[in-house]
Amino acid sequence: MPRLTDARKELRRAQITEAAVRCFGRNGLERTSITDITAESGLSTGSIYAHFRNKAEIVQATARATLAQRAEVLGEYARDDNPPDPDELLARMTSVIDPVEARFGVQIWGEATTNPAIGAIVVDMIDRLRAMVRDCVASWLVKAEGHEPAEAREKAAPIAHRVLALYLAELLRIALPGEGEL
Template sequence: MPRLTDARKELRRAQIAEAAVRCFGRSGLERTSIADITAESGLSAGSIYVHYRNKAELVQAAARAALAERAAIIGEWTAGDTPPHPDELPARLVAGKDPAAARVAVQTWGEATTDPAIRAIVVDMIDELRAMLHDCVVAWLVKVEHHEPAEAGRLATPIAERVTALYLAELLRVALHPPAEGTPS
């Protein structure tokens, strides 16, 4: 049997995680089985278990992929000459967000209330998001509002807390009320 290269392993892991997100978005975390993910991905159950030990690992992979996507966007804003105003960040972060992915996020939050492994994932993801938003707000305060970096760091903390909370609320809105076809989110 040929060995998978690292690149091929990562592609396979992404294929499985994407199939899991589609299943979670359609049926929910609780009602989605590994058999559902197997059918959706077109792979064997054995192949799924080679890459992920259980459903919690798939949830974590999906959360990491979503965070990486947001991190890339926030990183571009932070590095830019004119980072967006903090009040714009929540709406910008959900712009074009797939409602199925938003539903998976909300379902994951629900699972986090009773499953310690999922709770750890959610807390970690929100903490990482808050830190990235903090950096973006600091960049805005320094580059646009012309604050000193130390003062900007201090001022950014409560703003990043508020932006994080508003983003999570916007994500819930997208999950519950997805935009109609052809309309901007």
């Protein structure tokens, strides 16, 4: 059997983590099995286990992949010649929240309270998101408001904290079932 290239391995891992997010969002972390992820991904069980030792590794990889997607978008905002102001940044961030990913994110937060490995990922994820939002806000303060970079970073920190808190609140709101969906 031919060996997979590194690029092909990454594509397979992405295929598995994307399927896992859908399963976790639909069934919950506890009720999702490797069999569910296998069926959702269209891969064999052997292929799943060739990339991940167990469900816990899939959960961790999925949490990291979700952060990477957010990081890419926030990085684009910060590098833009006309970075968004904090209100527009929040509007952009919340407008692209996927309900399935939101449900997965909230479940990961719950798991973080009792699982140290997941807890470390969540803390790192929130710290990194806050830093990225701070960079976006600092970029806006420099480019649109004319602040010096050092002053902008200092002023951006509390603003980023509030923007991220509102983003996480909206993520939770979207994750919760609407009226009549319980």
